[in-house]
Amino acid sequence: MSQPAAFLEISGVSKVFPTPKGTFVALEDVFLKINKGEFVCLLGHSGCGKSTLLNMVAGLSKASQGGVILEGKEVDTPGPDRMIVFQNYSLLPWLSAYDNVHLAVQAAMPDKPEAERKAITQQYIEMVGLGPNAQKRPKELSGGMKQRVSIARALAIRPKVLLLDEPFGALDALTREEMQEEVLKIWEADRTTVLMITHEIDEAILMADRIVMMTNGPAAKIGEIFDVHFPRPRSRSEIMEDPAYYTLRNKILEFLYERFGAPVLAD
């Protein structure tokens, strides 16, 4: 709380949508400071405006008020410095896994020689374990594999902030756990700043340094922020043995289901 200038700052952001019945306030006065290398999860009920907030950080949607500041500069257009892993992967179906990643690398690093870009693409394809499937097209890949391509694409361009929009939402339970651990492992290696949306409590506790609780919309805002103190690298089983895990989980549950979107003051 004492840093004067955060790495990424969401500063008084509001989002108002015009509707035939008048305006709809989706988000109101959202303030959030994220430090470099921090893993932050946005947690809240569906439809509370988490994705809207993430899209504004990505620059895909413009804030009605306030703004997003990255390294002291306001950002309001999309750019590869804030790369998204989309909820539905958004891979180009006519390109192979390799080409999907390589297209991003080419676009984000126009000044590097092609040989180096190819090496980078290959490095990230292998990092997410896609080596043998690199030449397959998305439709030939399982959900988990597609997610890997999407993550490789996002990481390969070395963004300043990695935005994850419910990245594991479409995966089956087993694959989801496997991917959570995999992403954590990759993240441990280079500690990119991450802002991740989720509605899974356990996922947030396992992965995040801080869990930012959103109140319910309309006019959603940040209700409370929980720090997650478990040491890294984390393992699911170790965390589950820690009594603090249940205390935290209960606090989050209480926020989500008992205080349920009522205006809450963060302390």
Next chain:
Amino acid sequence: MTATKELPKSAAAENAAFNAEKDQKLKVLINNLAPVLYPLLALIFFLILWQGLSAAKMTGQVPGPLQVASDTQPLIVGFFNNGDNDKGLFWQLLASLQRVAIGYTLAAVIGVTLGILMGSLKPFNLALDPIFQVLRTIPPLAWLPISLAALSQAAPSAIFVIFITAVWPIIINTAVGVRATPQDYQNVASVLKLSKTTYFFKILLPSAASYMFTGLRIAVGLAWLAIVAAEMLIGGVGIGFFIWDSYNSSRISDIILAVILVGLIGFALDRAVYYAGKTLIASE
């Protein structure tokens, strides 16, 4: 005793199993042949019906299938060369195909270009869409007098009619395809800040390709529909003219043969564009 009793029994069982297997194989064979067998049966039924109707003198001047077959013998024999004054049906068809190829290629190039402009630039769409919606309903032959008046020659007029018939579905489908580029892909493009050229070739074109080929496929059918009618009016060489000429010389059997060929070629053209699209759009 028991052993001898059992032997014939098991042999019978084996036999039954063998028969069952044979039945199974026959079923599979029939299933595989069905796409050929059933149309063939329908065709034979139709030919018998036609022969019967013509034998009963219920088809006017139209001869029965047997008569047609014997009448058109020389045309089939002389498919590539039918004597000194007659070029042979092959060359008539080739002339028509050539016209269609030129007109259709023009339509494809201009149609795709206009379609992309209309799909990606709103003012273009607003300006042109209502006009095109009216123009596309004009029957192909209504354009012929205009094109004859403008071009004052028969050959380019026929090509123009093909062009103007084929271009609308290409424009409209391409424009729809471009507009249907999923927001997801556009988001990827804007986050990665893809250049305009990269966006065009890596996202817009592949994304709209299936719509484009739908338009191209409709267009090739329409182009082939229009050529026969256009050639009937402008004369010269070509399958349309051949049909009209045969009618004037009361060679009804020849017309029937030509019409069958026109149908087969139209079908082949449609398939060709379909498979071209299928190979090019590997993503579907």
